Amino acid sequence: MGKTFRQSMAWLHAWSGLVVGWVLFAVFVTGTASYYRAEISLWMRPELRSGATLGPDAMATAAERAVAHLQAHAAGARAWFITLPRAENPVVEVFWRTGPGRPPEHAELDPETGAPASVRATRGGDFLYRFHFELNMPPLWGRWIVGLCAMIMLVALVSGIVTHRRIFVDFFTFRRHKSLQRGWLDAHNVTGVLALPFHLMITYTGIVTLALMYMPWGVTTAYKGDAPRFFAEAGQITAPRQPAGQPGTLAPVGPMVRQAMATIPGPLERLSILNPKDANASVVAVFEEPHGLSHEHPQVAFDGTTGAVAEIRAGGLQPGAKTFTTMVGLHEAHFAGPVLRILFFLCGLAGCAMVATGLLLWSVARLPKPGARPGFGLRLVQGLNVATVAGLPAAVAAYFLANRLLPVGLPDRAAWEVGGFFAIWLLVGLIALLRPQRRAWTEMLTAAAILYAAVCGADGLRILREGLAGGRPADPLFLTFDGAMLALAGLLLLAARKAARYDGAPRPKAARTVGIPEPDRGRAALLEAGE
Incomplete structure (x- = not known):
C-alpha cells in the first residue's frame, strides 16, 4: 500500500x-440526466403538450374519473394511487397493486374524459431516474449495490483530498500536451477539484437518502418494526389507519380534493386511497413540497367513508426528520430554479468526467513497455472503460431513438425501449473487448455521436410531418432537447477525433517519486500531483 500515509491514501484512492x-x-x-426528468418524460410523449395548472374544480373532476376507472379495473386492490395532472404532465396516472410482491399496474387517463389517454407507452425520464439508484434491478438489490458504491465513492473522495497537497494549484493546472498520462491526470484533478463541494454533497446526501434501509436497527428496535408509526411521529406522513375488516363505501373524492386545495396553498400532486372497500378507508391528498431545501410534502388526510378531515400535516417536522428531508432536498434539487438547475447539471457532468478520467488514468498509468502486450487484467479494464464511458451514452441515445422509431401501438412498448438501451450497451461492450483499444474508442464514440444525431433527425422528421399536416407548432421544449442532442453528438465526435489522433505510443516517464515499484506507477503519478 505504500511506505507513507500519502502513498497509502494514493493506493486507496486508485483502487477504490x-x-x-x-x-x-x-x-x-x-443522475445528472434526472435533473431534467420531467422534460425528458414530456419529450418522450410528443402527443402531450405542457399546459396550464388546473383549478380545484377541474382537479376534483379528474380525481373522480380516476376513481371510477380504478373501481372498474382495480376493485380488489388494497391501495390506489392517483397522480393528478400538472403543467409538465397533463394526464392522470393511476397505479394499483393486485397483491404483495407483484409489480404495480398502471394506466394513463385523459383528465377531461376519463378514457385511456392516446399517448405512447414509455417509462420516459423515470427509467433514468430509477436506474440512478436501482440499476434496473430488484429495488432492494439495486439500492444496496448503489449504496455500497456510494460509500466507496466517499472513501475515494476523502483519500483523493489527502493525496493532493497542491489541491488549489491543481484547480488551475492542465497540461494536455505534456504527456498522455499527465493530461489525463490534470483532467482528473480539474474536474474533481472544480466541483469538489458538489461531489462531497451529492455522495453523502445520496447515502443519507436511503440510510434507514441500510441501518434500520434503531427504528426496528424502538418501534418494534412499525415503520409507518415512526414516519408519522416524525411528521413525514399522516397517521396510518388500520383496516376495520368490515365493508365500507368510499365517499366522493371530488369534495375532498376541493377542501384539501382550499386548506393547503400549493399544487396538489397526488391522492393515496388506502383500503378503498373497507369501513376504515382513508384518502390522503399529498401536495408538492413548498419552495426550499426541505423535501417535505404537506398532506391532508380524510376519512374515506365520511369525507371528514382526519389530519393535516403542513410543516412542524421533528428536528431529525427536518435534517433528513433537507438532505433529500439537497440531493434531488427540486428547489432549484432554471439557473441553479443548470449549475447542478454542469456539476453532475463534472462528476461524470471525474469518474471517466479516473478510470482512463488507471489504465494509462499501467500501459506495458514498448513491444509488450497488455495482460488480461489490463485488457479487461480497458474494454470495460470503453463499454462504460462510450457505451452508456450510446445506450441512452438508443433509448431516446427507440422512443421515436418503435410503433406507437407496439405491445410492451416501454419494455422494448428499455431493451434497446441494454442491447446497445451490451453490443458496445462486446465490441470494446474484441477490437483493438484505439479503434474501439474511435468507433464507439463515433457510433454514439451518430445515435445522438439520429435522435435529433428522427424528432425533426416528426416535427416536419406534423407541420405539413397542419398540426400544432413545434414546442420550444422539443427544439431545445433536439439541440442538446446535436450538442452531445458534436462533443462525442470531437472525443472520437482526439482518440483517433492518439497513435498508441508508450507514455513517457511520469514519476519523479523514487522508491515506488513498477506496478505502482499510477499511484506515483497521483503522488507527484500533490508534491
Missing part, C-alpha cells in the same frame, strides 16, 4: 475508484 468506477459512472450519468 477502479473497483466501483464503472457503476459510479452509470450512476452519475443517469
